[in-house]
Structures are given as structure tokens and as C-alpha cells.
Amino acid sequence: MTMPLLIDVALSLLRARGRQTLVAATGVTFSVTMFIALLSFMSGLNQMLDGLVLYRTPHVRLYNELKPASRQPIDRYTRHRRQHNFIRSIKPRRELPRIRNSAAVMAAIRRDPRVRGVAPKVQTQVFYNVGTLTLNGTISGIEVEQEAALFAFADYVVAGHYQGLRTVPNSIVLGKGAADLMLVGVGDVVQLTTSRGEQVQLKVVGLFQSGLLDIDKVQSYTSLATAQKLLGESNTYVTDLQVKLHDLAQAPAVAREYRRLYEVQALDIQTANAEFETGTFIRTLISYAVGITLLTVAGFGIYNILNMMIYEKMDTIAILKAVGFSGRDVRRVFLLVAAAIGVFGGVVGLLCGLSLSAVIGQLPFEATSLPAVHTYPIDYNPAFYLIGGVFSLATSLLAGYFPARKASRIDPVIIIRGK
Amino acid sequence: MSTPILEARNITKYFADPVRVQVLRDISFGLGRGEFASIVGKSGCGKSTLLYILSTMDTDYEGTLLLDGAVMGGKTEAELARVRNEQIGFVFQFHYLLNEFSVLRNVMLPGQKLGRLSPQELEHRAYEKLRLLGIADEARKMPYQLSGGQKQRVAIARALINDPLIIMGDEPTGNLDKKNSGVVFDIFQELAQAHQQALLIVTHDPAFAAKTHRIIEMEDGRIMREASRPNS
Ligand SMILES: Nc1ncnc2c1ncn2[C@@H]1O[C@H](COP(=O)(O)OP(=O)(O)OP(=O)(O)O)[C@@H](O)[C@H]1O
Ligand SMILES: [Mg+2]
Numbered sequence A: 001m002t003m004p005l006l007i008d009v010a011l012s013l014l015r016a017r018g019r020q021t022l023v024a025a026t027g028v029t030f031s032v033t034m035f036i037a038l039l040s041f042m043s044g045l046n047q048m049l050d051g052l053v054l055y056r057t058p059h060v061r062l063y064n065e066l067k068p069a070s071r072q073p074i075d076r077y078t079r080h081r082r083q084h085n086f087i088r089s090i091k092p093r094r095e096l097p098r099i100r101n102s103a104a105v106m107a108a109i110r111r112d113p114r115v116r117g118v119a120p121k122v123q124t125q126v127f128y129n130v131g132t133l134t135l136n137g138t139i140s141g142i143e144v145e146q147e148a149a150l151f152a153f154a155d156y157v158v159a160g161h162y163q164g165l166r167t168v169p170n171s172i173v174l175g176k177g178a179a180d181l182m183l184v185g186v187g188d189v190v191q192l193t194t195s196r197g198e199q200v201q202l203k204v205v206g207l208f209q210s211g212l213l214d215i216d217k218v219q220s221y222t223s224l225a226t227a228q229k230l231l232g233e234s235n236t237y238v239t240d241l242q243v244k245l246h247d248l249a250q251a252p253a254v255a256r257e258y259r260r261l262y263e264v265q266a267l268d269i270q271t272a273n274a275e276f277e278t279g280t281f282i283r284t285l286i287s288y289a290v291g292i293t294l295l296t297v298a299g300f301g302i303y304n305i306l307n308m309m310i311y312e313k314m315d316t317i318a319i320l321k322a323v324g325f326s327g328r329d330v331r332r333v334f335l336l337v338a339a340a341i342g343v344f345g346g347v348v349g350l351l352c353g354l355s356l357s358a359v360i361g362q363l364p365f366e367a368t369s370l371p372a373v374h375t376y377p378i379d380y381n382p383a384f385y386l387i388g389g390v391f392s393l394a395t396s397l398l399a400g401y402f403p404a405r406k407a408s409r410i411d412p413v414i415i416i417r418g419k
Numbered sequence B: 001m002s003t004p005i006l007e008a009r010n011i012t013k014y015f016a017d018p019v020r021v022q023v024l025r026d027i028s029f030g031l032g033r034g035e036f037a038s039i040v041g042k043s044g045c046g047k048s049t050l051l052y053i054l055s056t057m058d059t060d061y062e063g064t065l066l067l068d069g070a071v072m073g074g075k076t077e078a079e080l081a082r083v084r085n086e087q088i089g090f091v092f093q094f095h096y097l098l099n100e101f102s103v104l105r106n107v108m109l110p111g112q113k114l115g116r117l118s119p120q121e122l123e124h125r126a127y128e129k130l131r132l133l134g135i136a137d138e139a140r141k142m143p144y145q146l147s148g149g150q151k152q153r154v155a156i157a158r159a160l161i162n163d164p165l166i167i168m169g170d171e172p173t174g175n176l177d178k179k180n181s182g183v184v185f186d187i188f189q190e191l192a193q194a195h196q197q198a199l200l201i202v203t204h205d206p207a208f209a210a211k212t213h214r215i216i217e218m219e220d221g222r223i224m225r226e227a228s229r230p231n232s
Helices: A003-016 A018-056 A073-078 A102-111 A144-151 A176-182 A213-218 A224-231 A248-262 A274-312 A314-322 A327-360 A382-408 A412-417 B047-054 B077-087 B103-114 B119-132 B148-160 B178-194 B206-211
Strands: A060-063 A115-130 A133-142 A157-160 A171-175 A189-194 A199-208 A219-223 A240-245 A265-268 B006-015 B021-031 B036-041 B062-067 B088-091 B166-170 B198-202 B214-219 B222-228
Touching (some): A102 A240, A133 A176, A133 A224, A144 A240, A171 A176, A189 A224, A213 A219, A248 A265, A274 A314, A274 A382, A314 A327, A327 A382, B047 B166, B047 B198, B077 B103, B103 B119, B103 B148
Parallel strands (some): B036 B198, B166 B198
Antiparallel strands (some): A157 A199, A171 A219
């Protein structure tokens, strides 16, 4: 076993060139630090943004769109009659979009073991009346408890309390933007015109802020029963069923199944947020690209120091070979030198990366759309540390490989003759 | 003389750069156990070139080289390294010590590479060799803290650490004064006689050569003359 001896020789070479070694190691340290900090931060950000969508978006949304029946009565009549009908401008029947037999569907979905929860919703258009002015608005009737449990509804109610929707009859949680336009606050009464033309007065029990101004200007919430009343519908009337699953990845399959089973439209979160996934992917890609670029630059640093070392230590290499070290031994010595720089720089870099991300994680970060977040989000994912460590070692070995090979091929005779 | 430790058969060497020139022509000779031979000849006649071939460092030659009965041609680089480590001690004109290691570690290095002895045994042995060369007191120093003559003796101690079959030297006393040169000669003599090791030493010093058992005289890449002194 010559390995301990080779390590010994490698370390003594390192010691002899202490300062340059340190510089090369610092390069690795720097790049690993940045790699870790960047990825932790980016991933934290991604998770936060994902969370933003994932919290508030149902994994599968069931709804019905008003469409003309795909089989018109005339089709039934002319079937088997060797003739064709051409009907243009078919209009759907005038009725409100609804999920038929919603109570039974909901009960069935709830029994599905893949489902974490399901929340019904009634969506309708309204007008907010401000004096003689009317503003466009959307009102969602929700089952308060379910909505809070599944979609963190409470996080977005910035004034008042969402429970008011349950306890106060004819109440509303008004979008912050809309409230500002109407100059109302919690406790005030607002007047709405429903799509049927009726005027209704609702008491404001809370203000809702999603952070997206366009939404906050139009969106309001009320209880399911109030919404049904606004529309003059019975208490079985539901426009949306919002399903949350245990496993997000199953959403497309579940959506497909429900579409067939319940004859409704079913939209899974992946389809609904396709461009969102792309954004996450690109952010991650950029972080990795920057990190790996940094490591590559550090690799050149190691390459340099090793080349220099080999030029300076020609004599040493020649003696080692003359006294019985093989080319392989010499190559190993220099690979060990490279690995030592990589490991040392890498380990310090991982620690610095951890501290730097911890520091970033302490910086204040306030965003209206993220009421629960006060500092920059950091993802302390062990995988980043593993990747950073492996990559720094791999880059070092790669950077050391060519100089080490060169060293192993040095002909001692040429060096000794050259004296 | 039993089977020779070292045997060269028709060793021929060309250098191709800048023009193809023949530097060694048909060199054949053998060296037995306990034999102390010197190689002499004009500058540029090919002494060093021959020694590099015989020490297995240079493999680009024609002819056959046998060490302890084994043919060296066709061995891999790693196998040759092993042979150098185990069977050959080489002393250069310039001391060639590793400046990163202490004197003691320099001497121990080939032994560590061989890995046959424990570190304690090896250290003990290294001290023995240093004592033999009269520089045991310098063991803990770094090479750059020694005089030229002391360094050369360290290099010799290093060549002896694995008790090689043959010790080769390319003007090992070239940088030493008369007194130190005499000391080195005595050590070589002792090695040949007491330890039955073979010695092949290139020298420019006629007095040194005259005292060896056998003088191999080279000229223009050829062995011109061999003179043996009757063993006294
Ligand atoms: N790499 C080389 N390329 C071409 N020719 C070389 C090379 N090395 C040595 N020579 C030539 O080979 C011949 C023998 O050189 P060598 O070093 O063996 O001589 P030497 O007998 O050791 O001389 P000295 O006593 O001066 O050390 C010389 O003529 C030299 O010019
Ligand atoms: Mg020479």
C-alpha cells in the first residue's frame, strides 16, 4: 500500500506552494459558496412562488361550461336516414352553468382515497354600486371552513376576520382594491347589483388581498348560501368543485377520470399553470448554469496551480521516478494535490454557502402578495450541498487530470541530463 | 564469478534529434556480485547515456539488458519502476534531494515506496545508513541546510536504503573535494566487500578509477578497453 506515502508526498508539495494553493482553494470556496447560496435562494423563491399558486389553486377544478349540446335533436331524427343536416349558429340553452347533482358528486369525491379535501364554490358576476357608479365585480360563494383549510384563505384576509362570513348573515369579504375604490372598511355596508338585476346590501366583515391588484379590484367572497341567494338558486347550486389531492402529481390522471365519471369539465393544476412550471424550470436552470460556470472557472485555477507546480517540481518528479515511483504513482500524487484543493476549498465553500444563505434568510423581504413571508425565503436542501460537494471534487479532479498526466509522462532522463 | 548481477548485450543507442547519431555501439559487459567497476572516458563519449539505460530509466535502446538474470526489455513502466526501487541505487552528480522533506525522510523515501519495513524499522535503518556515511547528526535537517558534500552523502544513503543489488553513480564524487571523495570511495569499497553489492561508477577522477576493481574505458560510444585489477 503506497497510498499513505503518496498522500504524504502530495501534502508536502502543497505545503511547499502554500500560498498559491490557498488561492486556488479560495477559488473553489468562492464558487461553491455562490453555488449554494444561489441555489438555496432561487429554490426558496421558487418554492414560495409555487406555494403561492399551490396553496390557492385547486389541484383539480370541476366546472361546467355552457356549450350547445353536441347532439342536436335533429341528429337523432335523421340518424340511419342517409342524409345530412347543416345547422349553423346553434346557441346553448339559457341557463346558469352548474354542476349537476353536486351533493352526490361531492360525497363521491370525498370518499376517493387520493383526495385530501373538496370545497364547493359558487361564482357569479355582480356590480358594486358606488353612488351612481357601478363597478364590475366577481363574487365567490365559499364554504368558509373548507376554503380556509384547503386554500389558506385566512392568510389573505388582511382586515376583519374571515369567520365573519359564517357568523354574520349577508356578509362579504371585499377585495382590498374594490374597498379602496368604494371608500368602505370593515363594518360598513356595500350595495351590489346581482346578475338578475336585484339590489342587495351586504355587510363588510373583512378585506381580502391577494397581492394582484387586478384581482383585488374585482374579487370578493361571501358564504355559499348568500351567493346562492344572490342568484335565486337552491342550496344545491354549485358552479365549481375544488379538489385538493394528497399527491399533486396525480392531478392530470384524476382530472381525466372525473371528467369521464361525472361528465364535467375538469382542469388539473399542471395544465392550468403550464407557464408557471416553465418559469420555475428556467430559474433553476439559470442557477445551475451560473453555479457550474463558477466551478469551471475555479477548475481553471486548479489547473493553473497544478501546471505551475509541475514545472517547478520537475526535479522532484524526476527523483521520484528514479527511486522507483511509477508514472501512475506520480499521476496519483498530483491528482491527490488537486483533490485536496477541491475537498478543502469545497468543504469551506459549503460552510460559507450555508452561512451566506443563513444571512440572506435574515434579510427583510415584504411583499403584499405574500402576507406570511417577512424574510427572503431560503431552501436548505441537502441535495444542493451534495451536488456542490460532488461537483467541486469532480471539477478539481478533472482540472488536475491533464497536469497529472503530463507529470506522469515526464522523462526523468531528460530532467537529470538537463542539470 | 557466478551469474552476473547486471549484463549488457549489444546495447546500441541512437539519438534522432537533430540528426540521427549513434551514441552507443554494441556495448556488452557483465558485472558480478561484489564487483566495483568504474567507467571512464572523454566527455560526450556516452557514459551517462549508458548508465541511464542500465538503470532502466531510458528504455529507448537496442540490445538486451539483464538484471539479476531477468530481461528488462518488454517490462512495463511500472515494473521497471519497481526494479529501480528494489534492485538499483542511483547516485547522481548533483545530489537531487527532495527539498520538501527532511534528510531522514529523503533517505527513507525509497524504503517507504518499497513498503517492506515498518516505519520504525525503516527509520532505524535510515539512521544506520546515515551513520555509515557519517552524517547521522544532520538527519533532522532540511536538505538546503547542508553543504554540498553532505547532500551528496545523503543521496548515497538514500541509494542504499533498500540494499540494492547494484549501485550506479554518475560522477557521484564530481562535486566533492579530495577528502570527501576518499570517504565516499571507502564506503563504496566497503559495500562491495562486506555486502557483496555491485557498483558501477562513472568518474572523471583517474585516482578514484585506479582504486576500483575494474576500469571500463569508453570512447565514442564503444568500450575500448577493460582493465581488471587483481583483487587484493
Ligand atoms: N537528448 C539528446 N539528443 C541528442 N544528442 C544527445 C542527447 N543527449 C546526449 N546527446 C549526445 O550523446 C552523446 C553522449 O552524451 P553523454 O551525456 O552520454 O556523454 P558523457 O559521456 O556522459 O559526457 P560527460 O562526461 O560530459 O558527462 C553526446 O555527444 C551528446 O551530445
Ligand atoms: Mg555524463
